[in-house]
Amino acid sequence: MESKKTVLRNTKQKGEILKVLEMAKGPLSIKEIYELSRKNLDNLGIATVYRAVNHLMERTIHENPSSGRISRFEASRHHHHHFHCKQCDRVYDIEICPIPLDKSPKGFTVDTHEIILYGTCSDCNSKAR
Structure with a gap:
């Protein structure tokens, strides 16, 4: 039991x-x-x-x-990308995908991709002011 x-x-x-x-x-x-x-x-x-x-x-x-x-x-969810704050080390989801996969070079097959934007989040920007 x-x-x-x-x-x-x-x-x-x-x-x-x-x-x-x-x-x-x-x-x-x-x-x-x-x-x-x-x-x-x-x-x-x-x-x-x-x-x-x-x-x-x-x-x-x-x-x-x-x-x-x-x-x-x-x-594991839908396709998305990330924004990584270099100040606080937090990572945020970005719901848009700026890469048109149909624009891959001829003969190439894209299986997956990931984009990470690096910078400073709004919370850290507010604290810096």
């Missing part, structure tokens, strides 16, 4: 972590996932977040490979 409790608890925790990732406006660090998930699960531990993220990476989330000094994760 104890193992069933553990499975249920882990499922609830993974569900909350996935919900946090799906609602995020951009890729999140483990610390951000932990802090946001704890709002609904006060007994959540950081080690559980690492385990859950590793488990969810096999199915529904992926690591954002070029988002800066800190690993960041996001739910």
